[in-house]
Amino acid sequence: VSCDSEHKTTTLKHKSILFTAASLSTVQEQYSSVQLFQQSMDQAIKEVDAQIANGIEVPIPKDLAGGYTHERHKLNYLTMQRAGKLYRVTGEEKYAVYVHDMLREYAEMFPTLDRHPSEKSYSRGKLFWQCLNDANWLVYASQAYDCIYDRLNADEKAFLETNLFRPYANFLSIETPQFFNRIHNHSTWANAGVGMIGLVMNDTVLVKRALYGLEEDGLDTAAKDNDGGSIKEEGQERAGFLAQMDLLFSPDGFYAEGPYYQRYAIYPFMVFAASLQNARPDLKIFEHRDGILSKAVYALLNLTDSNGEFYPINDAQKGMSYYSRELVSAVDIIYHFGDQNPELLSIAEKQGRVLLDVTGFSVAEAISQGKTQAFVPKSMELKDGADGSEGGLAILRMNHTGGDLNAVFKYTAQGMGHGHYDKLSYSLFENGEEVLQDYGVSRFVNIEQKNGGGYLKENKTFAKQTVAHNTVVVNQTTNYGADIDVANKRHSDRFFFDASKKNIQIASAKDTGAYDGVRMQRTIALIADSSFAKPLLVDVFDIDSDEINTYDLPCYYFGQLLLANMVYETRATLAPMGDQFGYQHLWEVAKADKLPNQTKVTWMNNQQFYSWTASTDTSDEFLFGRIGANDPKFNLRADPMFMLRRKADHAVFASVLESHGSYSAVSELSEDAFSKVTGIDVIYQSDDYTAVQIRHEGGTLQLVLCRNDSAADQSHEITIESKKVSWTGAYDYQVM
Amino acid sequence: VSCDSEHKTTTLKHKSILFTAASLSTVQEQYSSVQLFQQSMDQAIKEVDAQIANGIEVPIPKDLAGGYTHERHKLNYLTMQRAGKLYRVTGEEKYAVYVHDMLREYAEMFPTLDRHPSEKSYSRGKLFWQCLNDANWLVYASQAYDCIYDRLNADEKAFLETNLFRPYANFLSIETPQFFNRIHNHSTWANAGVGMIGLVMNDTVLVKRALYGLEEDGLDTAAKDNDGGSIKEEGQERAGFLAQMDLLFSPDGFYAEGPYYQRYAIYPFMVFAASLQNARPDLKIFEHRDGILSKAVYALLNLTDSNGEFYPINDAQKGMSYYSRELVSAVDIIYHFGDQNPELLSIAEKQGRVLLDVTGFSVAEAISQGKTQAFVPKSMELKDGADGSEGGLAILRMNHTGGDLNAVFKYTAQGMGHGHYDKLSYSLFENGEEVLQDYGVSRFVNIEQKNGGGYLKENKTFAKQTVAHNTVVVNQTTNYGADIDVANKRHSDRFFFDASKKNIQIASAKDTGAYDGVRMQRTIALIADSSFAKPLLVDVFDIDSDEINTYDLPCYYFGQLLLANMVYETRATLAPMGDQFGYQHLWEVAKADKLPNQTKVTWMNNQQFYSWTASTDTSDEFLFGRIGANDPKFNLRADPMFMLRRKADHAVFASVLESHGSYSAVSELSEDAFSKVTGIDVIYQSDDYTAVQIRHEGGTLQLVLCRNDSAADQSHEITIESKKVSWTGAYDYQVM
Ligand SMILES: [Ca+2]
């Protein structure tokens, strides 16, 4: 341990939300010899010094997101927080002066402000058009204030607290209960902002309000926010930060809205929790609910493809990843306050920056000590619902020579206002690229030209709809008739999940609520067999009803079709596939009116080949489509799809997807351009079991699935083609 | 210089096509200490040893490309050549034995063969469906034979030469004059194969035939090959390798068919020339026509984007690059026999392998000696036509902080059977990615599912057509009425080219032959101005006729439209834009019936923004389209486009394309998402001059173009908006 005499050290004189007295002095003394920390400091110094040179601007609020006043106040809180930390670590006066000057300007302006002139939000803010951004401001400003707190005299503190912080905290809570008291990420930010400024000011009333919510909120369970999300769920009895921790995450750390919003929401959870752990270690916040915050971070880190990008379920913009600043915070905080898992360090190395506080220092120091181990994402099931009883999400991952495949199978609850009607849908990823996509959100975040960066109309009319997903659509309608209130009350159910074997990983789920009177079971498996260079994806979708329905199974691939083995007719002119539930956005490019009993489609993307082989009936139909109809503002991506259609009461859609071969545009050589699967057959059906065989040039693979009993210890025996098959558990897989 | 006693050395006892006696002994002694050469040896050893282990297979010819016998004979010649070289360099007997055994099998089979059973080709081969592949076989087998020649006794040589090599050479020449005596890349292969085996056997008759062609060929100038290319041009008086060198390249080394075919054709040029230089240095082949072969290689290396990928003009599959094996040969040979340009070494380093002969050794040795310098592609004009009088191609390149832009402007002759009807078209590349694309070929080379890897019908009906390119289409017809015979007789004309200035690079060309009665001049400029982070692309397309015509200017962009400033109507159902000349393949997605006087479109691709701003008339129309109509086999890529349409006799399409800003899906921040160009105006028009001004927030840029006189020393003066403008040369550019 070196002790450089040049370091200016300051002593901690209050309960800080960022350091303890001991950790502050360690960081002050050692930071410059810890490379990643010093790098992060250098980056912050560069950016903050540029802002200091630019001078302080605190404009009267006026604009929406993207506009000058909005972006300026956002830049201010980001800069203030970093300037504060630079002061705390280096002792450089200029950073403290900058923070103090800026806070004084805010304290002078704040008492003069009414709510923001824009009336777009269900909870209008003061500096911003919505309280959400104001809460962001307070979360960051609290940290800035914490850093300079010890340096201010009583009058200076009183000026800021009386004119700015206390009224701001009250504004975001008492004066805006519909914002503060929800079980929702908006309120997590509100709770964190109010709680963190409370901790800095040692205001126990504010801290209690942050942890437990407003006792009286007078909220109506019929009220909605501007995205159509409900303000207060029926039966909601609690609010505040602890309630968010208890209710927004499943016991596995899955966040109801999905990873994109979990990434957004995780920041206030982590930073408020870290603040509590520093200032109120007696609360043992990281132990709350069996370490739920740590579970939430690990869930997020596992909800990524092999580039670290989040699976884009629900309203998610593609490309968001664990490189985001929220995940930098999460990784640093959970490393420091959690179990110091050395695998987290490899993610921090990729992120290339750390927080400028004790948590970031811990991470950077451990990296400099060579403790890093590779993070290995795992196959896992994440159960949904506050008590884990509302379905879940299965992640199946298999590595092979030179790559990986991962299937993400979704049988969650709706996920509130940002949820998609995508029950039993799945997507497939290879080497960090999408093979079968979930469309994601129809939104271009912070792209002004696209509705100011806000949600687009087509998000509701297409992206959320069932037909926009790789799952069955019944009678060309959306799950729950696209009624969010019904959706919020229902969920799919897990049936079984097994990722314990080397040659098969499998998940099965059911849904009886998405379509009234329709019972669905889908089973998704990754199978590794020595006849194939890469794992196969096997999909057995069992749909049962007492009535004859039309079942559509869309498949959103990417790239160029090479082969389709049925007789189809391409359309001379294109019309939409329907007029509602998302079909109005799909051009019908071609159609087959009957199918062979094995339908095969081969396409090429990213210099690889993909083949989809399905067991089909002569009377089935097949459609080739492309997104983009009824899209007057070119908001949609013109991605391709195909769709299998069957009219039946009971149908089993059994298919297998192979990723195979490769092509080089330089050598112009193609390898294994053809599918090796010769067929997939449903060879057994009863109320209790469904069995499929996958035939290929080198043999046959057989998968028997239970339909009613998934108990792991239950033994079963049936006779298939006069051969006895017996097994224990929910399924049987055999290489024939 | 180390001299390892373990090296087996063999002495050269004949005039080899691969080494001289001195160079062979140098390579044998030193190769193992030269890293890149040893690596290339290791790779060859691995692959050849695997083939030796597999055993020799010489099947009776039967299949087309992609089929077993075709691929096997191809693998055989590739393996034989490498085995031969391994023997020559290492002295390992097993490689010589393998080559000899294989050649003996061919010599036994060859006399029994008729022409290949497939009747698809205008010149059916013996081992393959077309002589072209047979010529490939002979080019490679000659090298293999050369390597083991010294080891065989007179009887062994006589057996191979009498039964295989001499009859094969006669078959490819005397017996198939329509293949041997063309001015065409097919014949280059034929000349090389016949010449190389002639050199190895020291057969001066064959070598002379290869160099000068057949004296009597009895060919008909009306005959066509199976791609519609002519066999013998009217007035063609010469044939053979020297004629190919004189007639297929322009004086600047541009090859009539474009870089994709130039890459394919360069191999026989280079390998036969290297063979001649080794065995017949008296011919000084690399000095022929002022070093045309070296010019051809440099032309190719400059016809690449910043990833080394060839600009996909004419029938070109995208992704082909200087990483191909043909360019490995070209770089090594031109380095060794040319001027030892150290910039070539940086390309060889990227290629990561060298030829296993004296040329590859020279390159690898120079790299190991640290001689490498970076290859810097240049802005240049490549004139077309054997005498350089048939138009040309301009490459404009500008670097900026963090990237590059390159515009490729095509005003060449047709380029024979693989040429596209794309007169005065251009494409734009940024950082090795296409911004405005040329569609390239409609073909999936060696992808069996797509017409066996051959040309697709849509290549003719779409990809070759004028409307598939970023250039003006007159009256919705293709250049020359898509008549190849007319096209072959005409060409565009260069007008001026200047890449000498820092702030502007500019090329201007004219065409009066593409549409009878229509006089066109297009000027493309890259302009660097301090108000813009990246260069602007300015396009002034002047079209003049005595009649009123419809002028369409298509623009093939990639990505997502963000903004279009005109009132347009999106189609509820889609119909093709027309029924011929490629329009039948374009879906009309939306249309504007009138335009503002500045039309602007902004789109987003690759996390960047692009804006196109054009000077338009109220009566102009604007179409948004997508490729893919009338495409029953899904052969076309569904790429987007837009198109400006004007009815006029004289029209000036003046537009400016900005690449601007950036977006991050991780930070969700967009920078400079909006165009800074406020307008572009045609401010002066006369028979002699056209002037445009580009207005932007920070000022005005003015470009005055001559229409009739491009002499560099001519002075001009005009009055624009009562200001005198005077300049010398073909254009004047000023920042106002
Ligand atoms: Ca990815």
Ligand SMILES: [Ca+2]
């Ligand atoms: Ca490229």
Ligand SMILES: [Ca+2]
């Ligand atoms: Ca006129």
Ligand SMILES: [Mg+2]
């Ligand atoms: Mg979705």
Ligand SMILES: [Mg+2]
């Ligand atoms: Mg529910």
Ligand SMILES: [Mg+2]
């Ligand atoms: Mg083209």
Ligand SMILES: [Mg+2]
């Ligand atoms: Mg011509």
